Amino acid sequence: MSEKQTHAAPPPDDIHVELKGLRKAFGDKVVLDGIDLKVRRRSSLVVIGGSGTGKSVMLKCLIGLLEPDGGQVIIDGEDTTHLRGRARDRVMRKFGMLFQSAALFDSLPVWENVAFGLIQGRGMRRRQAREKAIETLAKVGLGPEVADLYPAELSGGMQKRVGLARAIAHQPDIILFDEPTTGLDPIMAAIIDELIVSTVRDVGATAISITHDMASVRRIADEVAMIYKGRIIWHGPVSEIDHSGNPYVDQFIHGRAEGPIKMDVSQK
Amino acid sequence: MNPLAQIGRVVLHLLAETGRLAFFLKNALLIGLTPRWYPRQILIQMIRMGYNSLPVIGLTAFFTGGVLALQIYIGGTRFNAESLVASIVALGITRELGPVLAGLMVAGRVSAAIAAELGTMRVTEQIDALVTLSTNPYRYLVGPRIVAGVITLPLLVIIADIIGIMGGYIVGTRSLGFNAGAYLKNTVDFLEMQDITSGLIKAAVFGFIIALMGCYHGFNSRGGAQGVGRATTNAVVSASILILAANYVLTSLLFAD
Missing domain, CATH: 3.40.50.300 (P-loop containing nucleotide triphosphate hydrolases)
Structure with a gap:
């Protein structure tokens, strides 16, 4: 996947991201x-x-x-x-990104929001993705009972947590x-x-x-x-x-x- | 204000908008309609556009068929040609009024809904979020809506055709005194397959226009609730005008052969 990395000399001081004259x-x-x-x-x-x-x-x-x-x-x-x-x-x-307003997909339940990158981006099966989503929700302190709620039913803090879970779900x-x-x-x-x-x-x-x-x-x-x-x-x-x-x-x-x-x- | 500057501004705005739409169309076709596909999304959109539009389409078609029968009867009596009512109702509905009225009604319902949904997704950064989750928004949002529009509108028009002709039949037999059997025979005898297919071709094009306008205006909405409101209005207006314009072009093309 990352052929370029092996060819290039290791960047000094292990720079991960660099912006040059943007x-x-x-x-x-x-x-x-x-x-x-x-x-x-x-x-x-x-x-x-x-x-x-x-x-x-x-x-x-x-x-x-x-x-x-x-x-x-x-x-x-x-x-x-x-x-x-x-x-x-x-x-x-x-990349994973947590947006200012969380930017959760309001047409999808919480677990599908979290699993979105796994299902759409990586083609993971829905059942497996759901388990993974519930696992990730636990990491941000949300129980499995939240999984089937819709974003509009959550408080601002909970939305941020779900946004964080979505940002980290695909590692x-x-x-x-x-x-x-x-x-x-x-x-x-x-x-x-x-x-x-x-x-x-x-x-x-x-x-x-x-x-x-x-x-x-x-x-x-x-x-x-x-x-x-x-x-x-x-x-x-x-x-x-x-x-x-x-x-x-x-x-x-x-x-x-x-x-x-x-x-x-x-x-x- | 200088009137020349005013004209120039309008022309530039029009050209810029045309250019933006052309780019959007290119992305919608080249990205939105290429794999990978989202059949689930297509199905959801078909249900929203099609199934949920059934009451509106049914009522519109029914009353239009009824009115058509009354008007043609009034016109027909002046030339002693009342017997034409059944065939003209059938022709009028299948060739023209079925697709155009269904198109306009769905434009009002669906273009607005698409523009509002995508517009809200745009201003709340949900479209950006899609991109960060490795999902192309043209493929996930625009493509399925266009496919659903092109498939659903002809299906709705078939239903509009049937209900419209039925509306004419009910008015014709109940209040104009036609014989039921003769009315149906006149309907079937004079109706050609081409009348129906030309209407369905129109419907597919209208479905495309409706979905495209909804997506385009939603995608490009800016600036909060007001921007979404503007996008919704623009979607309905532009879809309706384009439907009427396309209707003329298509009719002249379909008549040519």
């Missing part, structure tokens, strides 16, 4: 202006930044939901930027989290964060998250990168975030209205 614009509006980022295997990187700084677009370019205008996305040493068709499918199987190498705690109360947010940490460790995956919730950052990150105006302006271990010496980072983590970051409130 650019993306929508019309005249430049959203990503040369993103450079390296993520080590089995580490947890959290990208922080205000609304509209390009976090979501970066994540979508990384997984292939959007095609960047320039630059490269390199996964396991393979340039995946412009892959299509079967090659894209093969790379997509390495991905890389899991992306799009604002995992948005819309949850602080206690539920902490619970989901802990769940993220434990499941990512359990699956042995690399985690890349975007958020602006600083409490969440401190709980789930090994490393933190800050994005501002479509560029990465700081990247370092989470332990250094309080002494980054970067005025933009300082302003963001303390949530000050005054500072070098000028919020553009005229737009939108």
Whole structure:
């Protein structure tokens, strides 16, 4: 499956995901202006930044939901930027993603949501996939009685759990989290964060998250990168975030209205 | 405002929309209708489009057949040609009114439902989620709906034909005083196979249009509840107009031979 990996020299420092000079614009509006980022295997990187700084677009370019205008996305040493068709499918199987609003399929019961990637993506039999789904639901703390409910019957926190179960059911190498705690109360947010940490460790995956919730950052990150105006302006271990010496980072983590970051409130 | 700029904007918008639709059509056909297929999804869509449309189609066809019989009778008496009622009802229903009315009714029901469903899936990122689960949304969502539309509409039209002719028969025999046997004989004698098949060909095309418009507008909806609402309206309007336009083109083509 991954011939390229055996031919290529092992990447230095075991870089799992790399973004090189990533650019993306929508019309005249430049959203990503040369993103450079390296993520080590089995580490947890959290990208922080205000609304509209390009976090979501970066994540979508990384997984292939959007095609960047320039630059490269390199996964396991393979340039995946412009892959299509079967090659894209093969790379997509390495990924799991938890969406901001969970994005559960509301026409399907919970267990089919969790097993979706197994049934449709991998062609697993429904009966076997159901067992696997119930097993995965248990990992995120949900009992088998939830399996036959529909997403609309669940609370926000439970939907996030099901979304997490769906993201990990096919044992991905890389899991992306799009604002995992948005819309949850602080206690539920902490619970989901802990769940993220434990499941990512359990699956042995690399985690890349975007958020602006600083409490969440401190709980789930090994490393933190800050994005501002479509560029990465700081990247370092989470332990250094309080002494980054970067005025933009300082302003963001303390949530000050005054500072070098000028919020553009005229737009939108 | 400069009227030239206004015209230019409308033309550019129209061209951009046409281009987007062409790309969507290409993906729908080249990706949506190639393996792997989702028979389960096709079946679900056929039930939603077909079975659930039966009451609407039945009532529409019944009343249309009845009205047709009354109108033709009124027109026919002026030329002493009342005996034509049965055959013209049959021709009118099978060639024209069955497919067109069924198409328009289903466009209202089904295009709107598809656009609302896919539009909601788009704005709540469910379509993105499909992609991340290695499932092509053209194949999983668009393809089955188009196949279901093309199969289901002709089936609905067969039923509309039967109920429409029956509506004419009931009005003809109960209130216009036709002899039941003569009415049926006139219906059967003058109806040719080609009348029915031309209607069914139209229906298949209409089914395609209905599913395509619903999927296209749903897929491209942006911006929350308002965007979904707009997509739903656009789907119904564009499907209805395209059905009427396609009806003219198809009729002139089918008459040519």
